Amino acid sequence: DEDAFVIDNNALLDLLEFVIKNDYVNCGVRDGGALSIRTGNPVVTNPFFNIFNVKEIRKHFSLSEIDQYIKNGVDYPKFIPDNLPHEYNIT
Numbered sequence: 702d703e704d705a706f707v708i709d710n711n712a713l714l715d716l717l718e719f720v721i722k723n724d725y726v727n728c729g730v731r732d733g734g735a736l737s738i739r740t741g742n743p744v745v746t747n748p749f750f751n752i753f754n755v756k757e758i759r760k761h762f763s764l765s766e767i768d769q770y771i772k773n774g775v776d777y778p779k780f781i782p783d784n785l786p787h788e789y790n791i792t
Contacts, residue, residue, distance in 0.1 A: 705750040720752050728752040733789030734781070743789045744780045 707713050720728045729746030733739050739747060777791045 717752060720754075724754075724757075725752070726754045726757050731785075731789075733791075734785030734787050737787045740787070740789050742777070742791050743782075743785055744775075744777050744791070 716728070719725075727746060729751035730736065730739065730749075731743045732741035732745050732747040734743035741747070781791075
């Protein structure tokens with residue numbers, strides 16, 4: 702995505718090492734609720750920049766669970782922290 706620019710390669714590598722060391726599965730900015738300019742779904746990260754642990758994600762990936770979410774919907778409120786400083790829209 703063209704709105705993410707790396708201006709400090711060492712800081713990026715430090716972030717990557719931190720994410721690996723602390724076993725993060727996804728590092729990124731929430732699409733809503735974290736920044737006043739982002740009012741999207743706070744359960745997902747905005748695609749402009751992410752670091753994913755794809756190996757860990759693949760362990761839990763399930764097409765049948767995705768089908769169930771499509772059929773039954775997702776209970777988004779249970780995934781949202783109660784301390785987000787800005788407004789958001791789950792839809």
